[in-house]
Amino acid sequence: MYVCCTDLKLKNSKEMAAIKIVLQKVQRANGTYPVRIRVTKNRKSKFFKTIFYALPEEFDQKTEQFTRKYPNHLQSNRVLLKFKDRALKVFADLEYENENFSLLDFEKAFISTAKPKTLTTNFFYFWDEIIQELKFSGRTGDTDIHDESFKALKKFNGSSRLEFEQIDMTYLSKYENHLLSRGGTGGGISIRMRCIRIIFNKAIDRGITSSELYPFRKYKISKLRSDSNKIALDYFDVMKMIQWDSSKYPHLIDSHNYFVFSFYTRGMNWTDQLLLEWSQIGGNKILYTRSKSKGKFSISILPPVQSILEYYQANKLDTKYVFPILLRDNMTPEQIQNRKTKTRKKYNKDLKEIALLCDIDAKVTSYVARHSFANALKQMGVATDVISESLGHTDIKVTQGYLKSLENSVLDEAAALLL
Numbered sequence: 001m002y003v004c005c006t007d008l009k010l011k012n013s014k015e016m017a018a019i020k021i022v023l024q025k026v027q028r029a030n031g032t033y034p035v036r037i038r039v040t041k042n043r044k045s046k047f048f049k050t051i052f053y054a055l056p057e058e059f060d061q062k063t064e065q066f067t068r069k070y071p072n073h074l075q076s077n078r079v080l081l082k083f084k085d086r087a088l089k090v091f092a093d094l095e096y097e098n099e100n101f102s103l104l105d106f107e108k109a110f111i112s113t114a115k116p117k118t119l120t121t122n123f124f125y126f127w128d129e130i131i132q133e134l135k136f137s138g139r140t141g142d143t144d145i146h147d148e149s150f151k152a153l154k155k156f157n158g159s160s161r162l163e164f165e166q167i168d169m170t171y172l173s174k175y176e177n178h179l180l181s182r183g184g185t186g187g188g189i190s191i192r193m194r195c196i197r198i199i200f201n202k203a204i205d206r207g208i209t210s211s212e213l214y215p216f217r218k219y220k221i222s223k224l225r226s227d228s229n230k231i232a233l234d235y236f237d238v239m240k241m242i243q244w245d246s247s248k249y250p251h252l253i254d255s256h257n258y259f260v261f262s263f264y265t266r267g268m269n270w271t272d273q274l275l276l277e278w279s280q281i282g283g284n285k286i287l288y289t290r291s292k293s294k295g296k297f298s299i300s301i302l303p304p305v306q307s308i309l310e311y312y313q314a315n316k317l318d319t320k321y322v323f324p325i326l327l328r329d330n331m332t333p334e335q336i337q338n339r340k341t342k343t344r345k346k347y348n349k350d351l352k353e354i355a356l357l358c359d360i361d362a363k364v365t366s367y368v369a370r371h372s373f374a375n376a377l378k379q380m381g382v383a384t385d386v387i388s389e390s391l392g393h394t395d396i397k398v399t400q401g402y403l404k405s406l407e408n409s410v411l412d413e414a415a416a417l418l419l
Helices: 073-097 103-112 117-121 123-136 138-156 169-181 185-206 234-244 251-261 270-274 303-314 333-359 369-377 384-391 396-416
Strands: 008-011 016-023 033-041 046-053 285-289 296-300
Touching: 016 073, 033 103, 033 138, 046 073, 046 103, 046 123, 046 185, 046 369, 103 169, 123 138, 123 185, 138 169, 138 185, 138 333, 169 185, 251 270, 251 303, 251 333, 333 396
Parallel strands: none
Antiparallel strands: 008 016, 016 033, 033 046, 285 296
16 A cells, blocks of 8 residues: 555554654754654654755645745655655564664664665756755855756756766766857856856765766866956046046946946946945945955045945935945845846946947946956056955956956067067
8 A cells, every 4th residue: 555644653552653754943044944754753753864955935844745835846745755755664664573673773774775766866956956055045146157057958968867977077078069069168168067066066965976976086177268368448448438428328327337436446346336335335435345255345435436426325216225226125135136137238238338439349348347447557557466456356366367468468569569
């Protein structure tokens, strides 16, 4: 007889035992709780882990199943049932051999049995679980990167079934060539590969797969070189952008202000600009922590920045933010991420138009102000280590990547002197 009830109680003449799927009352930082198999015998209980974590509203304690609010709840419930079926079988086998077995005997037998195949071999399934964990923890940037990498690999694979043991040196090399054939760059491909490596490492840490299958001992991501020639304007083109009169183009005023503000605040990036609060400004200083590197900045407010702050103070929205990018307070991380993506797209479109109006033959994006700030300092003779500190880089090699295009142009000018 197949057991499908959710609160099975195993009875004999001496005692009552129970096996139940529960949320263990150990809350994690992201608000989720571990989903556990609770085995009770002789009025003592022991918890056994699954790979799942859930919020209270995502798990029904009565039915011992995920609700529709849980991602992929149908598939997850099937896997959860496999865990419980295994526990029931182990319990029944032990009881048949010796009805006085202990919870320790159960633990040894339960751990020694094979894990459900879906958990140990389905790379995509485990990756999806990690993406959900990132989402719940509010790490929207990481979530987007993993989600895009997940979809790219799944499209290449041709199906949703991928064994951990299939991901070897040959598989990764074929995937790399596939990405190259579709116009991928070294930097972009390395992001995809690093995501796969992260998931593999997490699976090993959680006992989902074996370290013997780890493919990155042979496949080296470091061989994928990113394009270090960052797009940057020279000082004279930057000045064209800054001194350009935006008053004749009202739809471009905000984007022009964002560019000028970024340049004169040591290349403040788009994320930090949209999150900048009025409370971080005072005493002729801007004090903020960079979202990417977590480095703390104290920046003097130069006249162009002061003018921009005064403009937005006079046109202030009813929010805590300096710029009219986030239109209300207390947005969720996912809402902020969506807003950031949408507004940056418009910002880049506006910058393209401004560059055209300034007769600048270069692709100007939200990153250009930061790179141009570094190059302008270099043109003024500022030492690379000082520029590195101004940008908040922890590795001077990153700064050198910013400056490489300028250094090449200087070499070209030097060669021209020989004509």
